[in-house]
Amino acid sequence: MPETSLPHLVIKGKKIPVPIIQGGMGVGVSLHPLARAVAREGGLGIVSSACLDRLVSKRTGKRVNTYEAAYEEVSRAKEGEGFAGINIMGALVRDYNDSVKGALDAGADVIISGAGLPLTLPIIQPSKDTALIPIVSSTRALEIICKKWEKLGCRPDAIVLEGPLAGGHLGFKMEQIDLESNRLENLFPPVKDMAMRYGDFPVIVAGGIYTHADIVKFLAMGADGVQMGTRFLATGESSASPEYKQAVIAAKEEDILVAHDPGSPCGLPFRVISHSPMYVSSLQRRRPPKCDKGYVLLKDKEGAFTLCPAKESNEHHFCICNGLLSSAGYNPDKEEPLYTVGTNASRVDRVLSVRELMGELTGRSLCSPS
Numbered sequence: 387m388p389e390t391s392l393p394h395l396v397i398k399g400k401k402i403p404v405p406i407i408q409g410g411m412g413v414g415v416s417l418h419p420l421a422r423a424v425a426r427e428g429g430l431g432i433v434s435s436a437c438l439d440r441l442v443s444k445r446t447g448k449r450v451n452t453y454e455a456a457y458e459e460v461s462r463a464k465e466g467e468g469f470a471g472i473n474i475m476g477a478l479v480r481d482y483n484d485s486v487k488g489a490l491d492a493g494a495d496v497i498i499s500g501a502g503l504p505l506t507l508p509i510i511q512p513s514k515d516t517a518l519i520p521i522v523s524s525t526r527a528l529e530i531i532c533k534k535w536e537k538l539g540c541r542p543d544a545i546v547l548e549g550p551l552a553g554g555h556l557g558f559k560m561e562q563i564d565l566e567s568n569r570l571e572n573l574f575p576p577v578k579d580m581a582m583r584y585g586d587f588p589v590i591v592a593g594g595i596y597t598h599a600d601i602v603k604f605l606a607m608g609a610d611g612v613q614m615g616t617r618f619l620a621t622g623e624s625s626a627s628p629e630y631k632q633a634v635i636a637a638k639e640e641d642i643l644v645a646h647d648p649g650s651p652c653g654l655p656f657r658v659i660s661h662s663p664m665y666v667s668s669l670q671r672r673r674p675p676k677c678d679k680g681y682v683l684l685k686d687k688e689g690a691f692t693l694c695p696a697k698e699s700n701e702h703h704f705c706i707c708n709g710l711l712s713s714a715g716y717n718p719d720k721e722e723p724l725y726t727v728g729t730n731a732s733r734v735d736r737v738l739s740v741r742e743l744m745g746e747l748t749g750r751s752l753c754s755p756s
Contacts, residue, residue: 392601392748395430395611397588398517398543400495402469403428404748405605407546407590409615410473410498411554411726412436413707414714415626416618418462418470423623423740425468428748430611432498433459435474435485437681437711444716452481456488469495471516476502477555477652478681480691486510498546501555501652503531508540517543519590523550523557523568525576532584544588546613547577551594553615553728555654560646563655570594571607578608596730598749616728617747623740627715631737633659633725639732651682651696651703656726663722664709668700673722675700679707 395405408424410416412434421431438455450458456472463470471494474485478501489497490511499507500521507518520542522528528545535541549570550556550563562568570593581589588610595601595612604612619626620634641660648668650656658665667673677683677697684693696703709724711717744750 393605395588395590397496397519398515400469400517402430402611404744405590405611406430406601406744406747407498407592407611407613408432408618409553409592409613410434411615411619411624411626412473412475413710414441414716415624415630416473417441417625418459418465419625420618420621420623420740421463421470422465422468423621424618424744425463425470426466427740427744428468429744430496431463431468431470432496433463433470433472435472435481435489436478437679437707437716438485439481440679440711440716441714452484453488453491456485457492460489460492460494464493464495471496471498473498473500475555476500476504477654479685480683481681483510490514490516496543500546500548500557501654503527505531505534508535508538519544519546521546521548521557521592522577523548524573525580527557528577528580528584532580536584541585542587544590544610545577545581546590546592547573548613549573549591549593551729552592553619553657553731554726555650555652555656556644558655560644560655563644570604574604574607574609594729596733598747601747614747616731616734617743618740619727619731620734620737621740621743622737625714627713627718627723629718630713630723630725633662634727634731634734635736637727637732637734642727642729642731645704647702648700648704649702650706651694652706653695656706657729659725659727659731662709662713662725664704664712664724667722668704671700673700673705675705677705677707679705679711681707 424431592613713723
């Protein structure tokens with residue numbers, strides 16, 4: 387691999403050549419072609435567990451369950467050289483444990499988990515060589531995780547600190563997103579201090595990081611690495627639909643907003659492109675409420691997974707499962723797509739290969755983004 391001025395990233399004894407983690411973008415954006423390409427360029431490639439059973443079943447023509455899908459996708463991401471893992475959302479309660487088990491059995495280098503505090507992650511199954519990495523947005527969240535995991539006899543192998551400029555679900559209330567105190571630059575120092583207090587594990591920063599200069603800036607502040615999503619969404623190896631990628635390229639700064647009402651049935655603020663067809667339909671209350679996928683279902687009083695706000699009404703929530711599946715090309719003839727992006731998506735002006743992008747981000751190429 388060509389030389390780069392960026393330092394290595396070491397997590398649980400794994401020496402990752404480039405301190406760049408490709409974000410696990412669900413649904414269906416971060417699959418094995420993207421993760422494997424990033425791994426081959428020296429970064430840490432990540433697949434997303436969201437709706438993997440349907441996506442892998444469609445691709446292979448063979449029906450697979452959640453465990454089998456996670457095992458399959460992680461295994462394929464790890465083919466060849468480099469490091470690869472998986473992002474598993476805590477909000478996907480029904481499939482969480484099976485996704486973890488499949489990833490562990492496939493030998494994932496890391497499991498990254500957010501959209502809720504992954505308090506039970508260490509006890510689902512022995513992690514062996516797999517690094518367990520929670521996503522947090524505050525010192526309070528990190529302390530809760532560390533104290534809980536200490537009681538379980540372990541600690542995080544690293545953490546991802548995600549600021550409010552990220553794409554998808556955000557770990558902040560609507561009124562907190564624009565606070566100066568919640569800028570990533572201001573969140574980082576106390577979180578880094580707490581990480582040192584609980585074992586000095588690596589802190590990876592995420593949310594709004596776009597250029598090589600951004601990476602260098604946060605590494606100089608003491609971050610051990612960065613996680614980036616939107617830049618990798620607009621690559622040839624990303625599994626986002628061509629329409630999704632073109633929507634990103636066409637998006638202007640004013641087109642990117644944080645959706646809340648209507649918003650995600652997970653209850654977290656959710657950053658989208660405002661002209662996403664499903665978001666527009668949700669504003670106009672044109673889509674009838676239904677739920678035929680069920681990935682964000684919660685348990686009812688009898689313990690069955692039946693509850694989802696988008697199942698009962700379209701007044702305040704859009705159907706994230708169907709919208710995001712459509713944006714990955716799963717069912718575009720039946721459902722309108724929903725395009726989620728980070729706050730800097732308007733800066734994307736073309737689709738690059740992962741090799742070109744990694745060359746730019748590591749400073750190996752003279753290319754500069756717009």
